[in-house]
Amino acid sequence: MTNLTLDVARRILDMALAKGVEKKLKPLVVTVLDPRGCVKISAAQDGTSLLRSEIAHGKAYGALAMGMGSRALHQRAQEQAYFINAxxxxxxxxxxxxxxxxxxxxxxxxxxxxxxxxxxTSDNDEICAIAGIEAAGLKANAG
Known part of the structure; x- marks a missing residue:
């Protein structure tokens, strides 16, 4: 596979949301970006709070922008706050x-x-993202 099709993105989104339902998590927003950072697909479960869509986008965007999963960005922010802020x-x-x-x-x-x-929680959000990616037969790198 050389690109992310809409069908694959939809499967990732659906399976990530299903994982949240299975784990009885709070309502989720899932956003899938292509390698350019453009939205391929995004959806919010009923009852999400106001900024969840922007936060989901920002987690994916940060991963693409820095070339590492946002868990690694979180660690780096703790170690080099000035760099991540810049x-x-x-x-x-x-x-x-x-x-x-x-x-x-x-x-x-x-x-x-x-x-x-x-x-x-961020850890549960990550679990759902990984579940969606793996259910689509792809590899996940959370950092």
């Missing part, structure tokens, strides 16, 4: 450096895009 300023505040932004890779390690999930 990069986020350059990104016009679009990065959310906490777990829940996961890189999508094919079997050859080619970057296909990223998934961002927001709504529950």
């Amino acid at each position: 990069v986020n300023t350059l990104a016009q505040g679009r990065m959310v450096p906490v777990p829940g932004g996961v890189m999508i890779l094919d079997d050859n390690g080619t970057l296909l895009g990223a998934v961002g999930v927001s709504g529950d």
